[in-house]
Amino acid sequence: MAKSxxxxxxxxxxxxxxxxxxALKVFARxxxxxxKISDITSTANISHGLxxxxxxxxxxxxxxxxxxxxxxxxxxVEEAENRKGTSRDQLAWxxxxxxxxxxxxxIDRHLLVMEALKSEFLSEEEKQEFIEKxxxxxxxxxRIIKNGQKEGLFxxxxxxxxxxYYLSYSQGLTLWNARGVHPIKVSxxxxxxxxxxx
Amino acid sequence: MAKSxxxxxxxxxxxxxxxxxxALKVFARxxxxxxKISDITSTANISHGLxxxxxxxxxxxxxxxxxxxxxxxxxxVEEAENRKGTSRDQLAWxxxxxxxxxxxxxIDRHLLVMEALKSEFLSEEEKQEFIEKxxxxxxxxxRIIKNGQKEGLFxxxxxxxxxxYYLSYSQGLTLWNARGVHPIKVSxxxxxxxxxxx
DNA sequence: GTCTATAGTTCGATAGAC
DNA sequence: GTCTATCGAACTATAGAC
Numbered sequence: 001m002a003k004s005x006x007x008x009x010x011x012x013x014x015x016x017x018x019x020x021x022x023a024l025k026v027f028a029r030x031x032x033x034x035x036k037i038s039d040i041t042s043t044a045n046i047s048h049g050l051x052x053x054x055x056x057x058x059x060x061x062x063x064x065x066x067x068x069x070x071x072x073x074x075x076x077v078e079e080a081e082n083r084k085g086t087s088r089d090q091l092a093w094x095x096x097x098x099x100x101x102x103x104x105x106x107i108d109r110h111l112l113v114m115e116a117l118k119s120e121f122l123s124e125e126e127k128q129e130f131i132e133k134x135x136x137x138x139x140x141x142x143r144i145i146k147n148g149q150k151e152g153l154f155x156x157x158x159x160x161x162x163x164x165y166y167l168s169y170s171q172g173l174t175l176w177n178a179r180g181v182h183p184i185k186v187s188x189x190x191x192x193x194x195x196x197x198x
Numbered sequence: 199m200a201k202s203x204x205x206x207x208x209x210x211x212x213x214x215x216x217x218x219x220x221a222l223k224v225f226a227r228x229x230x231x232x233x234k235i236s237d238i239t240s241t242a243n244i245s246h247g248l249x250x251x252x253x254x255x256x257x258x259x260x261x262x263x264x265x266x267x268x269x270x271x272x273x274x275v276e277e278a279e280n281r282k283g284t285s286r287d288q289l290a291w292x293x294x295x296x297x298x299x300x301x302x303x304x305i306d307r308h309l310l311v312m313e314a315l316k317s318e319f320l321s322e323e324e325k326q327e328f329i330e331k332x333x334x335x336x337x338x339x340x341r342i343i344k345n346g347q348k349e350g351l352f353x354x355x356x357x358x359x360x361x362x363y364y365l366s367y368s369q370g371l372t373l374w375n376a377r378g379v380h381p382i383k384v385s386x387x388x389x390x391x392x393x394x395x396x
Numbered sequence: 397g398t399c400t401a402t403a404g405t406t407c408g409a410t411a412g413a414c
Numbered sequence: 415g416t417c418t419a420t421c422g423a424a425c426t427a428t429a430g431a432c
Binding site: 206209210213244245246247248251 | 397398399400401
Binding site: 029031032033034111114115120121134135138155161164165167168170171175178179180181182184 | 227228229230231232309312313315316318319325329332333336353355358359362363365366367368369370371373374376377378379380382388391392
């Protein structure tokens with residue numbers, strides 16, 4: 001019995017991931033309201049009813065997707081903070097990571113979080129939970145900047161505010177590439193010059 | 199008869215503006231798909247049917263809204279180019295304008311254009327028309343930067359690419375304030391330092 | 397020009413068979 | 415665990431009265 005229970009769990013976990021992955025893609029492209037359950041199920045190649053075997057509702061799945069994304073971002077910032085090298089190296093690494101790898105996935109995640117934060121179909125309590133998580137990443141970036149200022153590597157100014165400038169710049173560039181207007185290869189050095197003294 | 203025709207036209211134009219204004223607000227907040235015609239009509243305080251007296255369909259109204267926004271942006275960039283003073287002054291003026299006045303309306307317009315460009319409910323032809331208009335503004339900004347480079351006021355680099363960095367930065371900051379996370383008062387000088395040599 | 401009523405359609409969610 | 419069939423609510427768009 002133990003064996004088949006384990007197997008069931010593996011199937012369940014795998015399906016959960018498959019459905020989540022499909023949902024991220026579809027939600028980011030079409031937005032919450034325009035996304036039909038059937039869009040998700042057809043992308044994940046499952047039946048309509050099976051979706052409701054894994055998720056309570058469209059909204060419940062959406063919220064858990066966002067929370068997972070924010071958690072991932074927190075961990076990435078932590079990884080940057082724990083890296084060897086100067087604060088400048090740490091911020092450059094974070095910037096590199098943002099614009100290397102799957103830009104497409106980065107775009108999807110940004111779009112999703114952005115929509116979630118300004119949405120009207122989520123309660124204030126739900127959004128507040130997102131904001132709390134978001135702030136944890138912001139504070140990590142602010143710490144990197146503060147350290148860099150002590151070392152004389154970064155320009156002066158309130159660290160939290162500079163973190164916001166950094167995030168806005170980085171996300172603005174990410175979103176730019178989400179449009180079809182004129183995609184560019186982002187240069188980490190160009191972004192860094194905004195914040196560095198050299 | 200001439201008099202009443204004129205009056206009809208005045209009523210029609212006013213209503214058209216009212217409905218457009220209401221629609222901008224609602225579309226930006228809820229997105230295209232989530233926006234119900236009844237949201238627009240209740241915001242504009244008109245009946246459901248009257249909407250269809252002024253607009254062919256939800257989609258037709260959406261497209262004309264976007265085109266009007268892009269046209270406005272083109273004219274603002276032109277105004278910046280035609281201003282007296284250095285190229286630096288011109289770009290600073292454009293930045294000022296973006297972050298002064300009704301930030302709320304600026305946010306709404308950005309959100310709308312962004313959604314339109316990545317949307318899947320518009321044909322490629324429709325989106326191409328948006329992109330063409332968008333590029334006209336980009337080229338205006340690139341011209342300002344190119345002139346500034348000649349005067350030694352701006353950093354080196356491909357003007358069009360720098361225009362994209364500028365737009366991404368500016369729009370990233372605008373969108374930042376659309377979220378409830380941690381709004382800031384944007385400083386034009388902080389933005390300008392990214393592009394200026396001083 | 398404006399409104400109400402409603403036809404026609406879509407989609408989230410559930411029930412029940414395998 | 416998975417699928418098909420179906421219900422019921424909500425929404426776009428139109429028709430017709432005033």
